[in-house]
Amino acid sequence: MSVIVQYIVVRDGDEKMTFATKKEADAYDKMLDIADNLFDFLGNSNIVLDDTRKEEISLLLAEKRDEVMPILRGVSPKAKAERKKSVSASGSTKKRSKTGAKQAASKRAGSSEENDATSDVKSASNSTSRSKEAS
16 A cells, blocks of 8 residues: 655635645645735726636736746846847857867877877887897
8 A cells, every 4th residue: 555645735625736746736826826916906906807807817927927027027028038049059059068178088088098008009019129139
């Protein structure tokens, strides 16, 4: 028999969602808190919306908060996407240069090993020829 740990998010007596990790459950609970605050904010505004629409908008904004926050700060979504592309492009260039440096280092190490092996062979043949000359 196995033991299964489940984390259940309960709001106002209703079971909302079940998660396998506490981290996921806490993140979902936080998202619901944000949605509740947004719902109240929309309710206090001059915009006339029915409760269903307010709830849908609140949940959407809460779920997409990572995308919405820069917009609220005045950063255009296009500018953020362009920044991500330039960062990822420069990151891949760095990876390539690191790979190239590693390959160059391994080639140098390989050539120095070859040089060491060649010098060992030369010194062995020199010592053999010296011993022949001595006899």
